[in-house]
Amino acid sequence: MSLNQNKYCVWFFPVGTGSKGGDAILIELYDEDDNPYVFLIDGGYEETGRAIAEFLKRKYQKPIIYMMINTHPDLDHLSGLKAILEDRDITVEKIVMNRPWKDGKLKPEHFKDKRITPNSLAERIKNSFSMADEIENIAKCRKIILSPAYSEDELIPGVLSILGPSKSFYQKYLLASDKTPETWINEWNKPYVKATMTEDDYDPNNGEIEWFDEENTSEVNQTSLIILLEVGNEKFLFTGDAGKEALEEAFNQYEKLNKKNSTNDFTTVQLPHHGSRKNVNPELLRRLNPCSFIISCPPEGEKEGHPSRRLINKLLEINYRSRIFVTKEHRFVFHKGVKINASPQTPQGIHHKMDGKAQ
Numbered sequence: 619m620s621l622n623q624n625k626y627c628v629w630f631f632p633v634g635t636g637s638k639g640g641d642a643i644l645i646e647l648y649d650e651d652d653n654p655y656v657f658l659i660d661g662g663y664e665e666t667g668r669a670i671a672e673f674l675k676r677k678y679q680k681p682i683i684y685m686m687i688n689t690h691p692d693l694d695h696l697s698g699l700k701a702i703l704e705d706r707d708i709t710v711e712k713i714v715m716n717r718p719w720k721d722g723k724l725k726p727e728h729f730k731d732k733r734i735t736p737n738s739l740a741e742r743i744k745n746s747f748s749m750a751d752e753i754e755n756i757a758k759c760r761k762i763i764l765s766p767a768y769s770e771d772e773l774i775p776g777v778l779s780i781l782g783p784s785k786s787f788y789q790k791y792l793l794a795s796d797k798t799p800e801t802w803i804n805e806w807n808k809p810y811v812k813a814t815m816t817e818d819d820y821d822p823n824n825g826e827i828e829w830f831d832e833e834n835t836s837e838v839n840q841t842s843l844i845i846l847l848e849v850g851n852e853k854f855l856f857t858g859d860a861g862k863e864a865l866e867e868a869f870n871q872y873e874k875l876n877k878k879n880s881t882n883d884f885t886t887v888q889l890p891h892h893g894s895r896k897n898v899n900p901e902l903l904r905r906l907n908p909c910s911f912i913i914s915c916p917p918e919g920e921k922e923g924h925p926s927r928r929l930i931n932k933l934l935e936i937n938y939r940s941r942i943f944v945t946k947e948h949r950f951v952f953h954k955g956v957k958i959n960a961s962p963q964t965p966q967g968i969h970h971k972m973d974g975k976a977q
Contacts, residue, residue, distance in 0.1 A: 620649055620650050621647055621648065621649055621650075621655075621777065621849065622647075622648045622649060622650055622652070622955070623849060623850040624850055624954060624955045625647075625648045625652075625954060625955030625956060626645070626646060626647050626648070626849045626850070626852075626953065626954055626955070626956070627644075627645070627646040627951055627952070627953040627956050627958065628643065628644075628645050628646075628847070628854060628886075628951065628952040628953070629643065629644040629645075629646075629949060629950070629951050630642075630643055630888075630912055630914055630945050630949065630950040630951070631643070631644065631662060631666055631669065631670060631945070631949055632666075632917075632945045632946065632947050632948055632949060633662035633663060633666045633694065633698075633914060633916070633945070634662065634663060634666075634694065634916040634917075635916065635917065636916060636917065636918050637916055637918045637919050637921060637922050637924070638663075638694065638916055638919075639694065639892045639914060639915050639916030639919050639924055640660070640662040640663055640666065640692075640693075640694030640695055640698075640892075640914070640916075641659070641660040641662060641689065641694070641695050641858065641859075641892075641914045642658075642659075642660050642661050642662035642666045642667075642670060642698055642914070643658070643659040643660060643856060643888075643914075644656065644657070644658055644670060644673070645657040645658070645659070645847065646956075647777070647849060648955075654678070655684045656674070656678075656681070656682065656683050656684055657683070657684060657685045657686075657687065657778070658670070658683050658685075658686045658687065658699070658702070659687045659689065659845060659856055660687070660688060660689055660695040660696070660698070660699070660858070661686075661688075661695070661696065661697065661698025661699035661700075661701065661702060662694060662695070662697070662698040663693070663694060663697045663698055664697045664698060664700070664701045665698075665701075666697075666698040666701075667697065667698025667699060667700065667701030667702045668698075668701050668705075670698065670702060671701065671702050671705045671707075671708055674708060675707055675708070680707075680709070681707065681708045681709065682708075682709045682710075682711065683702070683708060683709070683710045683711065684711050684712070685711065685712045685713075685714060685773065685774075685778075686699055686702070686703075686710050686712070686713045686714070687713075687714045687715070687767075687773075687843065687845065688713070688714070688715035688716075688750075688753075688843075689842040689843040689845070689856070689858030689859070689860075690716070690838060690839065690841050690842040690843065690858055690859060691715070691716075691718065691747045691749060691750040691838075692838065692839075692859065693749060695858065695859075696749045696750060696753065697749060699713075699753060700749060700752060700753055700756070703753065703756045703757075703760070703762075704756070710760070710762050711762065711763065712762065712763040712764075712765070713753070713757050713762055713763070713764045713765075714764075714765055714766075714767045714773060714843075715750065715753070715764070715766070715767075716766045716767065716768075716788065716841065716843070717747075717750055717751075717754055717766070718743050718746075718747050718750070718792055718797070718798070718841075719739075719740045719741075719743035719744050719747070719751075720740070720766075721766040721788070722743075722788060722789050722792040722793075723785070723789055724739060724743070724789065724792065724793065724798065725739075726739055728793055728801055728802070729798075729799045729800065729801055729802065730799070730800050730801065730802045731799055731800070734799060739799070742798075742799060743797070743798060746797040746798070747797065767780045767843055768780060768783065768784055768785050768788065769781055769782045769783060769784045769787075769844075769867070769868065769871045770784070770785075773845075776848065777847065777848055777849065778845065778846070778847055778848075779845070779846045779848075779875075780843055780844070780845060780846075781844045781845070781846055781855075781868035781869075781871050781872050782843070782844040782860065782864050782865075782867050782868030782871060783840070783841060783842075783843070783844070783864055783867065783868075784867060784871070787840075787863075787864065787867055788841050791837045791838070791840040791841050791863075791864075792837070792838075792841055794837040795836070795837035795838045795841075796836075796837070796838075797838055814976065814977055815921075815922075815923055815973040815974060815975070815976050815977070816973070816974035816975055816976075816977060817971055817972070817973060817974050818928075818971070818972055818973070818974040819970065819971060820927075820931055820968070820969060820970055820971065820972045822935075822968060826935070827928065827931055827932050827935055827972075829895075829899060829900055829928075829932065830895070830975060830976065831899060833895065833896040833976060834861060834862070834896055835859065835861040835862075835890075835891055835894065835896045835897045836859075836861075838859075839858075839859035839860065839861055839864075839890075839891060839897070840860065840861045840863060840864045841864075842857065842858030842859045842860040842864060842890070843858055844856070844857050844858065844860050844864065844865065844868040845858075846872070846884075850954065851885070852885045852886065852952075852954075853883060853884045853885050853886075854884070854885070854886045854887075854888075854952070855884045855886070855887045855888060855908075856888050857887070857888050857889065857890035857897075858890060858891075859890055859891040859892075859897065860890045860891075860897065861890070861891075861896070861897045862897060862898060862899055862902060865890070865897070865898065865902050866902065869881045869902070869905055880905075881905045881906060882905065882906060882907035883907075884906060884908050885908055885909045885910070886908055886909060886910045886911075886912060886952060887906055887908045887910075887911050887912070888911075888912050888913070888914065889911055889912070889913050889925070889929070889942075891924070892913060892914055892915040892916070892919060892924035892925060893913035893915050893919075893923075893924055893925025893926055893929060893930070893944070894923050894924060894925075894926055894929075895923060895926035895928050895929040895932075895973070896923070898929065900932060900936065903932065903933060903936055904936055907937065909941065910941045910942075910943060910952070911933065911940060911941065911942045911943070912942075912943050912944075912945075912950065912952075913925045913942065913943070913944045913945065914945050915944050915945060915946060916946065917946045917947050920973075923973050925944060925966075926972075926973050927969035927971065927972035927973055928972040928973050928974075930942055930966050930968075930969060930972075931968060931969055931972050934967075934968055940965075941965040942965055942966040943963055943965055943966070944966060948961075948963070950963060
């Protein structure tokens, strides 16, 4: 694929209503003959998928999605992909997604329950990830290529790469999740507990912002694909719902692949899990120096930390020049060489009240 390096669109679609959000990212690349190649990373909820389908049908006479990618099998990332696959006016050529019952390479001996067989294990995990199972069945019926992805893979050489997770990391966090049977490794059996957050006043002159290092995201989120898009002089990092450990592994993988000891050349970084502070820490943030951060978040997500006002303030504390954009109800686009009728958006500023310690 010989791309026009001076022409692209990266669309972040709004997902969800109220405090429920998700991810849906549409990428349009062009070859030297101006032929479009459409990629989709996650699809939000069902209504998001339908909105993306209508967007594509308005724009293209016969829409083709060259590659559909699912970062991880949560419904706020996966349901819209199913809606698009069910639209017969849209052709999908390839699906990239990890199927936990198959690609995790889990075996009965990983679990405490000795009655588990390979077949019963696969069925139990399929039931936990039923939407992913439905998508695999649709792919089989429509003869769509379906393949897993790990940090060793380049989806489009020099253009679209997977930085994480590795196969071993994926298996470990899948085993530790509450979606699989109880493993015999006790330290991994940590159910995810949702917490409510308090609220703090913020005074920029009152010392360094406190960070709560003990907070973590769910194990299934840790299995998210972390994806790098390189086009022209731009490097877009898409993080799904990846957590701190997943990001650290991906950053180290990037440094290894590029034979360098820095990750500060990403130009646009999507902050994971709708801007949750549980997925990052100041050390990871200091390894980044992008032109822009983007957060896919719902209209009223702040009360649940999506996005975290503490995270936004921390980013601005680390680098006051940080440009942080949020989707909420609005579609957001990064583009070059394409005329787009879009209203300019204002970056996030300091929040004078921010989310406090979780309870």
